[in-house]
Amino acid sequence: MNRPLRRLSLVVAFLFFALFASTTWVQFIRAGQLNAMPGNSRQLYAEFGRERGAILVAGGAAIAASVPSGDQYEKLRTYAAGPLYAPVTGYYSLRYGTSGIERSENDLLAGSSDELFYRNLSSLLTGEKPSGASVELTIRPKVQQAAWDALDGRKGAVVALDPATGDVLAMVSSPSYDPNTLASHDGDTEAQAWDALNADEDDPLVNRATSTLYPPGSTFKVITAAAALESGDYTADTLLKGPQELPLPQTSNTLKNDEGTACGPNDQVSLADALRISCNTAFGDLGLTLGADALQEQAEKFGFGQSLSIPTTVATSRYPTGDDVAGPLLAYSAIGQGSDVATPLQVAMISAAVANDGVVMRPNLIANVRDADAQVVEQPSPEELGRAVSSETAGTLRDMMELVVSSGTGSRAQIEGATVGGKTGTAQHGAGLPPYAWFTSFAQRGDRQVAVAVVIEDGGSTESAYGGRLSAPVAKTVMEAALDG
Template identity: 55%
Template sequence: MNTPLRRLATVVLAMFVVLMAGTTWVQYVQADSLNNDPRNVRTLYREFGNARGPILVAGEAVASSAPVDDAFGYQRSYTGGDLWSTVTGYYSVVNGRSELELAANDALTGRGDQLFFTRARDLLTGRRPEGAAVETTLLPAAQQAARDGLGGQEGAVVAIEPSTGKILALVSTPGFDPNTLATHDTAAAGAAFSELDAAEGNPLRSNATRETYPPGSTFKLVTAAAALESGAYTPQTPLPAPVTLDLPQTTSTIGNFGGGGCGADPITLADALRVSCNTTFAQLGMDLGDDALRTQAERFGFNDPSLTIPMEVDASVFPEDLDAPTTAGSAIGQRDVRATPLQMAMVSAAIANGGQLMKPYVVQTVRSADLHTVDETEPELLSTAVSPGTAAALRDMMVGVVADGSGTAAQIPGVQVAGKTGTAQTGDDEAPHAWFTAFAPADAPRVAVAVIVEHGGSAGNEATGGRVAAPIAKSVIQAVLGS
């Protein structure tokens, strides 16, 4: 064979090798990701052609599929408008999936590993495949109370059962009607998505789990926990409470809400939490140091990018390598500290549960189409956030906040409520965020809750956590206790 023919043969052989390698890569290595890509039209037709399982709340379907006479075969529909959208998300021909429709997709389509034997049975019997039912932990009364409490204000509410981690309410406002995205009219579905994507408040993004905010004074629970866990402080330890605190290495100062004092100087740690004294907690944060604050925050779940419920959750953040001034600001929940409403509910839940932080979850049971339980979530310890003694001390201090401190608007006759207010400056010349986190009954907790109303809601610059967020938390607590 002459030289040109050898070269040509070599090139052709190389092309065959590249072709075979590329085909193998696509068909085997990338097969799973391509099949599960929501943009894969064949996947959508296959999924829509089978009965997708329902999403249930208290035994009632809030998302379900029914047969229709079109190319897709089944139509996904949602009840309750935007009441459940934070949890269900959407399932769309054009726009894919979100929230539980995404996180539980394998179960809802019947493709999950736990449904292997169900699929094998369907294959052998010729039965048409059906997805599994996903039963949530949500409590309708609590969800409705949270949604009603927020009204037209932007914000979020999360309620958790402290002893198990069950999520009882998960609301983000503004919400959206998933039916507008579930339509099989692709032009209408695309237009609805574009409108929601551009809407004020980003309705498609969950403020409860995928948005982080400065937690403001609710973070003082973490700082107080770090102090008590150090062994150097008790609730009755006297601490300085100046009207303003000069920050080292800078000309800046930290003041108290309203510019006044905290009623006493010195002040006990318990009273400093009760009246939410900024200068006391800023100095306490510097005395403890940023490492102690970060360690304590992480025991409550901060800086954990792996948490899912099973929907994805953005990690709450306590930053690294802080100097003294930034540590002071961080100790009162400002500077670069960021938390989701879920995270602040977890802080209260851990205190309520004697220091044991349970992993939060929203899926209780997965049942096959013939009603066999194929998966059930068991409570799981996520971390020991504080000792039982520290949890008890924090509980009593939080009871004081509601009894005669900054959180009196959360009082419930006949029920002892433990709580903490927060009014977080946003640093962008807008009204502060209003926060409240609490649990009740204090002596036998059944629910822990966190509320944020962005930029003070309808109260604007006049908002405080005690005035705006605490009444919403109160109504959610009452809904749970009354159920």
């Protein structure tokens, strides 16, 4: 072979090698990256064409399912109850991705989870598309509907828990939205719905039950009372200072009672009565005596400061530290004001722990996960987060919270034939702004238990926003639905 032919063969060999290398790079090394590119229409077709698993509520009714779409995507995600469950299910959108359970359980719903590998192996061998698993929630439809109806369109949230297991029986956030508008395969329809939802000042896309941090107001007094009882220096009958106004350290300001009067004769009130009538000055003084460390430790035992996933992400409730509880601020933190913040889920966990003999259970939304053949893939077991208070203290707190309902600020939550305990709250969150109305509670009838937290935003005037007037009746309705089965 002469020299020109040898050179030409080397050039051709190099070109073949370059072609082989580039093909290998694209088809194997960069395959995953290219598949994941947002503009890859083939990937979108494959993703939306899968037999995505349904999301079910307790009892098996589907609240999210995939149906034939008649277009290139093959499947359309639909939401049977629309706004009722939207904060829980979230949305599954061609343009805007996922949220809620659709996001946290996406691999299982889409059939791409490693847990489904062997179950989908036959599909891979035959070239069929893998089938997603169905996710059944712990939500009970009757309780969810009762919470939605009782909230009646007002801004706020309701959470109902099973104290013994941590199962979420209801989770309502209002205002809500219709996820069907975001699941449309029409880009203009999706974009218009998305822009309208994001422009809405009421934030309908936000799940207020788990993502919004509110000042807990006087519902936090349950934690302050727990810290006092756990110290061993107080009982339900211990007399506290309960003047009309409480002088605060390092300032000329005072802490006042909402009613403008002292909480008892000779400016004294028992711990039990202070909770029953929600005496600010008594609990403010109690907080100053106990100290910030004791209140923080007790709050953390109830779940404050813990990162939670149920499996959707939950904002972390916080008890303030450092300068935020220095001097007079400590008294405000003891009554749930100042820099205290909590989600409605966390406030429900307080009552649930009291009802559960002092043990805090990890909240959970998933009852089970089943593959396309209805075989169980996952079935979470109840899990303890820890003990908030001793059994004895829990019993005392139950008695005190029952007094709140039987003869105190929470009387509108009474249920005939059931034992009900609760705590009202009216949380200030800015000068001149209407306060938030809170109620946290538990109820038991026979072997059925439930714990409920309700928050209603901007309830009106300070007087009308008392948690006992607005939120306690909502909690009563939800508890009745849970106890009735």
